[in-house]
Amino acid sequence: MQKLIELKKDENILVSSKLESFLKPDYVYLPILKNNTILVHKNDLVKIGDEVITGITSPVSGVVSGLKKLNSLQDADYYLEIANDFEERNRKEAGGKKKLNQESVLNILNLKGKKNLVLNAIDDEVYVSTENFYLFLYYDVFLELLDEITSLFSLENIYVCLKASSSENVSKLMSDLGMYPNIILKVVPDLYLLGRPSFLTSYLNLNMEETSVVAASEFYDIYNYLKRGRSKRDMLMTISGDVVKNPIVVQVKIGTPLALVMKELVEITEDDVLYFANGLMQGEAINLNSFVVTPNLNSLIIMKKREEKKEGKCLRCGLCSDICPVHLNPVLLKNPKYASLIKKECINCGLCSYICPVYINFNTYLKGESHE
Numbered sequence: 001m002q003k004l005i006e007l008k009k010d011e012n013i014l015v016s017s018k019l020e021s022f023l024k025p026d027y028v029y030l031p032i033l034k035n036n037t038i039l040v041h042k043n044d045l046v047k048i049g050d051e052v053i054t055g056i057t058s059p060v061s062g063v064v065s066g067l068k069k070l071n072s073l074q075d076a077d078y079y080l081e082i083a084n085d086f087e088e089r090n091r092k093e094a095g096g097k098k099k100l101n102q103e104s105v106l107n108i109l110n111l112k113g114k115k116n117l118v119l120n121a122i123d124d125e126v127y128v129s130t131e132n133f134y135l136f137l138y139y140d141v142f143l144e145l146l147d148e149i150t151s152l153f154s155l156e157n158i159y160v161c162l163k164a165s166s167s168e169n170v171s172k173l174m175s176d177l178g179m180y181p182n183i184i185l186k187v188v189p190d191l192y193l194l195g196r197p198s199f200l201t202s203y204l205n206l207n208m209e210e211t212s213v214v215a216a217s218e219f220y221d222i223y224n225y226l227k228r229g230r231s232k233r234d235m236l237m238t239i240s241g242d243v244v245k246n247p248i249v250v251q252v253k254i255g256t257p258l259a260l261v262m263k264e265l266v267e268i269t270e271d272d273v274l275y276f277a278n279g280l281m282q283g284e285a286i287n288l289n290s291f292v293v294t295p296n297l298n299s300l301i302i303m304k305k306r307e308e309k310k311e312g313k314c315l316r317c318g319l320c321s322d323i324c325p326v327h328l329n330p331v332l333l334k335n336p337k338y339a340s341l342i343k344k345e346c347i348n349c350g351l352c353s354y355i356c357p358v359y360i361n362f363n364t365y366l367k368g369e370s371h372e
């Protein structure tokens with residue numbers, strides 16, 4: 001197994017165990033991705049679940065009111081604006097069958113030729129508790145669904161994996177698991193990257209080819225589709241960091257402007273701050289204004305702006321190549337001859353920048369920006 005490390009963190013930053021919600025935005029904004037087509041017109045009335053852009057359904061019922069130029073973690077310039085009418089009218093959707101259809105479960109969970117199924121509730125990034133919350137909010141229905149899946153397929157192992165961040169939750173889960181002897185609970189150590197499927201299967205001594213790893217957030221969507229016939233309309237995300245007075249996990253409608261959630265639910269103790277989408281190691285700095293919640297956003301980390309550490313000259317200490325989990329030599333990113341090869345193999349874990357004693361920021365090299 002790869003060498004994994006525990007990241008340094010401020011133990012005083014604790015996410016509240018109470019779930020917050022922000023489910024009634026006046027408007028939602030859906031990204032118009034390249035090559036996607038808008039399927040509605042201005043002033044059209046839409047229901048929850050209506051496909052409004054190819055592959056994207058509306059999370060609210062309401063009226064299509066235009067296009068806006070916004071930002072998100074998705075590659076889109078323009079966003080379709082829908083004015084929420086708060087009527088919660090739903091489109092009748094496929095799925096939602098009481099009895100599971102073997103073929104659709106096989107496809108949706110990628111179980112063809114698999115012997116093991118792993119439900120992954122591990123959050124890799126510090127101060128993020130999103131996957132953990134999915135598991136503890138929905139574990140009763142997750143366990144029922146996993147049990148039903150076991151009766152359909154002859155799987156050898158079903159694991160539920162989490163970090164031991166809440167002993168109260170772990171003991172609740174363990175008592176319910178008594179009713180499902182075929183499901184094994186694995187409480188894993190707090191080591192960075194164990195949340196990645198390849199690292200987790202290796203830690204569990206399972207063959208990657210024979211194992212399907214499903215994140216708890218994905219399993220929530222699969223449960224909603226298979227058992228309730230619902231398309232994705234809301235999601236959980238963590239809002240945390242060293243300037244957040246009340247770190248939370250919030251249930252939010254897809255397409256909500258992030259600044260609105262912040263204004264309503266989050267108190268910040270400093271003026272000069274930086275916002276990071278999806279964590280400090282693997283995420284990216286964002287401008288909060290005009291930023292929209294999309295399904296691939298799992299957290300917003302807000303940190304006090306500190307004096308920027310000046311990048312020094314490489315000491316050739318070898319720490320970056322020692323820590324690289326996929327055995328690359330990050331220093332070679334500076335050499336155009338090798339840079340594209342490294343970029344191809346790199347898993348964007350951020351460990352080389354984290355460890356470098358002279359603050360070389362490899363992220364900028366990985367994004368192809370020139371330095372010298």
Ligand code: SF4
Nearest residue numbers: 324346347349350352
């Ligand atoms: S970011 Fe890429 S190069 Fe750096 S340690 Fe991670 S995998 Fe290796």
Ligand code: SF4
Nearest residue numbers: 314315317318320356
């Ligand atoms: S960790 Fe930093 S100083 Fe050490 S070899 Fe890598 S780039 Fe150079």
